[in-house]
Amino acid sequence: xxxxxxxxxxxPPRHRWKVLSAGxxxxxxxxxxxxxxxxxxxxxxxxYQLDNATLxxxxxxxxxxxxxxxxxxxxxxxxxxDRPVLLLxxxxxxxxxxxxxxxxxxxxxxxxGLGLLGGGLLLVGLLGGSVNGASGRAVMTWFxxxxxxxxxxxxxxxxxxxxxxxALVLPWLALHLGFAALYGVLALLxxxxxxxAWAWVHEPPPERAARPAIASTSSxxxxxxxxxxxxxxxxxxxxxxxxxxxxxxxxxxxxxxHDFGHAGLATITAAMVTLQAGAMAMRVWSGRWxxxxxxxxxxxxxxxxxxxxxxxxxxxxxxCTGAQVAAESPALRIALVVLLGVSGICVSAxxxxxxxxxATLAGAARAGxxxxxxxxxxxxxxxxxxxxxPHLMAAQGWPLVWLAxxxxxxxxxxxxxxxxxxxxxxxxxxxxxxxTALSRST
Numbered sequence: 001x002x003x004x005x006x007x008x009x010x011x012p013p014r015h016r017w018k019v020l021s022a023g024x025x026x027x028x029x030x031x032x033x034x035x036x037x038x039x040x041x042x043x044x045x046x047x048y049q050l051d052n053a054t055l056x057x058x059x060x061x062x063x064x065x066x067x068x069x070x071x072x073x074x075x076x077x078x079x080x081x082d083r084p085v086l087l088l089x090x091x092x093x094x095x096x097x098x099x100x101x102x103x104x105x106x107x108x109x110x111x112x113g114l115g116l117l118g119g120g121l122l123l124v125g126l127l128g129g130s131v132n133g134a135s136g137r138a139v140m141t142w143f144x145x146x147x148x149x150x151x152x153x154x155x156x157x158x159x160x161x162x163x164x165x166x167a168l169v170l171p172w173l174a175l176h177l178g179f180a181a182l183y184g185v186l187a188l189l190x191x192x193x194x195x196x197a198w199a200w201v202h203e204p205p206p207e208r209a210a211r212p213a214i215a216s217t218s219s220x221x222x223x224x225x226x227x228x229x230x231x232x233x234x235x236x237x238x239x240x241x242x243x244x245x246x247x248x249x250x251x252x253x254x255x256x257x258h259d260f261g262h263a264g265l266a267t268i269t270a271a272m273v274t275l276q277a278g279a280m281a282m283r284v285w286s287g288r289w290x291x292x293x294x295x296x297x298x299x300x301x302x303x304x305x306x307x308x309x310x311x312x313x314x315x316x317x318x319x320c321t322g323a324q325v326a327a328e329s330p331a332l333r334i335a336l337v338v339l340l341g342v343s344g345i346c347v348s349a350x351x352x353x354x355x356x357x358x359a360t361l362a363g364a365a366r367a368g369x370x371x372x373x374x375x376x377x378x379x380x381x382x383x384x385x386x387x388x389x390p391h392l393m394a395a396q397g398w399p400l401v402w403l404a405x406x407x408x409x410x411x412x413x414x415x416x417x418x419x420x421x422x423x424x425x426x427x428x429x430x431x432x433x434x435x436t437a438l439s440r441s442t
Contacts, residue, residue: 011202016142018200020151022193023135026086027158028165029193030093030128033186034062035159036166037121040174040182047106047179048117058118060383065125067379074133074372078365082138083201085368089130090194096123097187105180128190132375137368140359142204146291148360153287153352157280160348164276226362226370233373235358238415240377242304242347242354245311245405247385249275249344252401260318260398261336271337275344282349287356296357301417303350304409310343311406319399347409354416 037044038059045055077085104116135155143151173182226232254272257263263271286303290296317339321332355371362370392400 011205015200015202016151016204019138019142019202020154022086022196022200023131023138023155024158024161025193025196026090026131026135027155028162029090029186029189030131031159031162032166032170032189033093033097033124033128034066034166035163036170036186037062037182039167040171040179043171043174044179047111047174048114049111050114054114056386058114058121060386061118061122062125063379063383065122065127066129067376067383069126069129070132070375070379071369071372073130074368074370074375077130077134077137077368077372081203082134082141082368083197083203085130085134086197086201087194089127089134090190090197093124093127093130094187094190094194096120096127097183097190100124101180101183101187105178105183107178107180129375129379131193133368133371136355136359136371137364138201140364140367145360149287149291149296149353149356150284151287152356152359153283156283156352156355159351160276160279164273226366226373229362232358232362232370234415234418235354235361236370236373236377238304238412238417239354239358239374240381241408242307242350242412242416243378243381244385244408245307246344246347247382248389248401248405249340249347251386252389253340253344256398256401257337257340261333263333263337267333267337271341275341275348278341278345279348282345283352286349287352290353290356296353297417299353300350300357301413303346303353304413304416307343307347307409308406308413310339310346311402311409314339314343315399315402315406318397318402343405347405350416 041055041059044050044058048058050058073085073089100116100120104112104120106112136152139148139151139155169185170182173185253275254268257268257271286299290299314336317335321329355374358370358374359367388404389401392404
């Protein structure tokens with residue numbers, strides 16, 4: 001296995017924050033594209049002359065591309081190192097977006113074919129998936145064990161940050177300057193983040209890279225690769241399943257508030273912006289808090305369990321009231337907005353902690369593969385969830401949607417954070433008895 005060489009000049013310990021900044025920029029730049037392009041759906045439907053079914057297929061292709069490419073990019077990251085993968089992935093993504101600006105943007109009297117649009121978005125997803133595993137592995141190699149939760153959580157805030165920027169900027173660009181300008185701006189963002197990766201992302205010095213191995217205990221050190229480790233697959237499955245209620249809120253939360261809660265556009269916008277801001281703040285706080293207390297499994301268990309209760313309460317409230325009551329009661333409308341927002345924040349707060357736990361379990365040298373596995377799971381769920389919700393609504397309405405979200409969170413609890421086996425008590429007694437014997441001998 002080969003890695004990119006360390007920087008030829010010694011880098012100070014504080015350089016790790018530049019590495020983290022480059023990782024945040026890479027994730028945010030791609031998140032602007034991935035999360036922001038769907039915000040132009042109405043304009044895309046008219047500009048490309050698509051029906052709703054075709055529009056949904058086109059928008060889903062980018063997520064499918066990410067899901068397919070995550071694991072290969074993670075394997076390449078572990079083999080080549082973070083810097084080559086980020087440079088290759090971001091540079092190629094910038095070129096793909098620039099090509100879309102030239103040949104796949106509608107103009108006066110010209111509507112590009114479906115193949116150009118769908119193929120372009122699929123290619124962007126395939127190439128852009130490189131940013132996730134690479135920047136995550138850099139966090140594991142540059143940051144000490146007591147800092148990784150905070151660093152990984154800061155990195156994870158790039159996703160909602162990029163989504164918020166995309167939602168604010170891309171619809172305006174598409175409306176006033178056209179899709180060619182939109183794709184051009186996205187290409188520029190990816191190129192700028194590639195430059196940051198070139199300037200700042202290097203392999204850590206040998207003494208710093210050795211710290212993760214020293215920090216690991218012999219009981220938790222990986223004995224095999226992530227692809228053959230059942231513990232890694234368990235957490236990967238838990239991460240993907242717990243993302244289902246999160247994607248349900250992000251993809252259909254606005255529809256729920258509009259159709260069932262009869263909320264206006266200003267209320268809906270304020271609710272979703274507050275949700276994203278709350279998720280960012282909670283990710284940073286949870287990373288720092290679990291670093292200090294060393295309680296990542298307990299925190300994951302608490303987040304998933306609280307999500308079960310919140311979504312079950314939301315389902316019960318919707319079932320007991322009905323859309324007509326919500327339309328006539330401002331107090332109920334406020335309650336729906338608040339409960340949906342709190343549920344969305346809770347089910348989004350755990351990402352950095354879970355990814356840190358996963359990367360620690362896999363080991364820093366295999367973190368790229370493990371994170372690629374997790375992101376494959378996440379984006380497969382991202383692809384499936386929006387297609388499943390309309391069927392649940394057709395069967396039993398919104399109560400079934402939120403009850404299914406609670407069920408997904410319930411399934412994720414034992415996968416993300418299984419309780420310690422009862423034999424651990426006996427293991428704890430050994431050091432105690434040894435200490436007692438030592439005190440008697442002195």
